[in-house]
Amino acid sequence: MAAGLPAAERFRAYGPRQLDDIAVRFGLPDDVRETVRRLSLVLPFRVNEYVLTHLVDWDRVPDDPLFQLTFPQAGMLDAADEEQLGKLSADPGDRLLLRDFVGDVRARLNPHPSGQQQYNVPHLEGSALPGLQHKYHETVLYFPGQGQTCHAYCTYCFRWAQFVGDADLRFAAPDPSGLLAYLAAHPEVSDVLITGGDPMVMTTERLRRHVEPLLGVASVSTVRIGTKSVAYWPQRFTTDQDADDVLRLFERVVAAGKQLAVMAHFSHPRELETEPARRALARIRATGAVVYCQAPLIARVNDDPAIWSALWRAELAAGAVPYYLFVERDTGPHEYFKVPLARAVEIFQAAYRTLPGLARTVRGPVMSATPGKVVVDGVQHTPEGSFFQLRMLQARDPALVGRPFRAPFSTEAAWLDDLEIDPATPPDLAAALRGAPPAPERAASETTAPEASVSGTASSEPSAPDAGEGPEREAAA
Numbered sequence: 001m002a003a004g005l006p007a008a009e010r011f012r013a014y015g016p017r018q019l020d021d022i023a024v025r026f027g028l029p030d031d032v033r034e035t036v037r038r039l040s041l042v043l044p045f046r047v048n049e050y051v052l053t054h055l056v057d058w059d060r061v062p063d064d065p066l067f068q069l070t071f072p073q074a075g076m077l078d079a080a081d082e083e084q085l086g087k088l089s090a091d092p093g094d095r096l097l098l099r100d101f102v103g104d105v106r107a108r109l110n111p112h113p114s115g116q117q118q119y120n121v122p123h124l125e126g127s128a129l130p131g132l133q134h135k136y137h138e139t140v141l142y143f144p145g146q147g148q149t150c151h152a153y154c155t156y157c158f159r160w161a162q163f164v165g166d167a168d169l170r171f172a173a174p175d176p177s178g179l180l181a182y183l184a185a186h187p188e189v190s191d192v193l194i195t196g197g198d199p200m201v202m203t204t205e206r207l208r209r210h211v212e213p214l215l216g217v218a219s220v221s222t223v224r225i226g227t228k229s230v231a232y233w234p235q236r237f238t239t240d241q242d243a244d245d246v247l248r249l250f251e252r253v254v255a256a257g258k259q260l261a262v263m264a265h266f267s268h269p270r271e272l273e274t275e276p277a278r279r280a281l282a283r284i285r286a287t288g289a290v291v292y293c294q295a296p297l298i299a300r301v302n303d304d305p306a307i308w309s310a311l312w313r314a315e316l317a318a319g320a321v322p323y324y325l326f327v328e329r330d331t332g333p334h335e336y337f338k339v340p341l342a343r344a345v346e347i348f349q350a351a352y353r354t355l356p357g358l359a360r361t362v363r364g365p366v367m368s369a370t371p372g373k374v375v376v377d378g379v380q381h382t383p384e385g386s387f388f389q390l391r392m393l394q395a396r397d398p399a400l401v402g403r404p405f406r407a408p409f410s411t412e413a414a415w416l417d418d419l420e421i422d423p424a425t426p427p428d429l430a431a432a433l434r435g436a437p438p439a440p441e442r443a444a445s446e447t448t449a450p451e452a453s454v455s456g457t458a459s460s461e462p463s464a465p466d467a468g469e470g471p472e473r474e475a476a477a
């Protein structure tokens with residue numbers, strides 16, 4: 001720990017089993033506590049001491065955006081499912097029924113959106129590679145097996161399937177050997193995104209084993225680390241026992257001539273207001289890493305232009321780069337959190353207009369959909385009617401990148417699938433947008449996709465999402 005920093009707080013994660021203690025400490029009403037308990041049978045629930053004491057405003061619960069962000073809420077599941085969950089969970093004799101029901105509800109929540117399992121799993125010499133995704137030409141996603149939890153769980157998480165204890169739903173690589181072999185065969189890959197979960201739940205020693213081998217791969221120019229740790233546990237970079245070690249590791253990446261991009265996830269400006277978060281960002285930047293910030297637009301959490309304006313300004317002031325405003329993905333409690341595209345454009349543009357030029361690095365609203373990243377550039381009013389102006393920011397097929405198209409305006413549409421693509425769209429683009437399977441040789445067939453999961457022991461207990469209730473920061477993978 002560096003001199004001048006406050007004494008270390010030990011990381012403690014809390015899950016459903018600590019809910020009663022949380023309720024007593026923070027005055028959580030009984031009905032809210034019971035709802036959280038019930039919903040957490042299906043959706044992952046995990047918070048920690050820092051989230052509870054620095055981020056949630058308990059005077060505003062249950063409407064507080066940080067409470068909505070981290071505690072499962074009534075309305076996140078279909079009403080009939082919630083009712084059935086209540087009945088089954090109240091009867092200790094129905095554990096098997098409850099387990100099957102929970103599995104059924106999860107399966108209906110689209111656990112792997114955007115064709116992740118069907119199309120993103122790369123193959124090498126005919127075999128699927130566990131814990132990797134290769135969607136875009138130049139970027140590979142790498143899911144180290146020991147980094148597949150987070151310091152707290154976002155209720156809107158698009159990777160919630162990583163946390164529910166079902167090995168068939170999980171992307172996880174046991175070690176970097178498969179990644180290195182794949183990179184050797186694919187010199188077009190310049191960027192490796194180490195992701196999860198959150199790779200920063202790993203001790204520095206473990207993280208090092210995944211990062212250092214990349215430094216010898218000449219074709220890789222950028223190592224990205226996707227993390228929400230600055231928001232949920234900034235002590236990872238300040239007072240944790242190995243906080244200094246992780247900064248030295250970052251410096252080593254930079255010294256090796258690679259760009260280190262910390263892809264930081266901030267959902268609300270409050271996450272950047274705390275002293276630990278500001279200090280963490282300053283220490284990360286001092287290593288030579290560049291911090292890019294991104295988050296989805298979420299009803300009840302940040303669906304207000306003033307929130308985004310404050311967030312992007314705070315990021316800029318901290319020396320970080322506002323990067324993406326995403327559209328809430330079509331997975332998990334999507335119905336609860338979704339913001340129609342028409343409203344998303346209004347929010348993005350209203351916030352964007354308030355920004356100084358240096359913060360206008362941000363792109364949005366962006367749908368990370370099956371064919372690629374689609375940005376809604378605006379709404380066009382013509383004599384034929386009103387249209388969303390859309391553009392492929394990124395695509396599985398590089399030939400589609402940058403291509404504009406349009407779709408009739410709708411006040412309800414909240415995802416690409418809800419739009420009717422204009423019939424005048426060029427055939428190759430239209431086919432991709434309508435969900436034609438991608439052509440590259442790396443695409444997995446649907447029948448082989450499940451091999452991408454590491455095998456594990458499926459829990460015979462009902463759901464029990466991995467709340468990670470143990471006291472250690474390290475994922476017990």
Ligand code: SF4
Pocket residue numbers: 149150152153154156157158159160196197198227228265
């Ligand atoms: S930090 Fe990211 S991976 Fe973790 S729960 Fe939140 S959205 Fe999901």
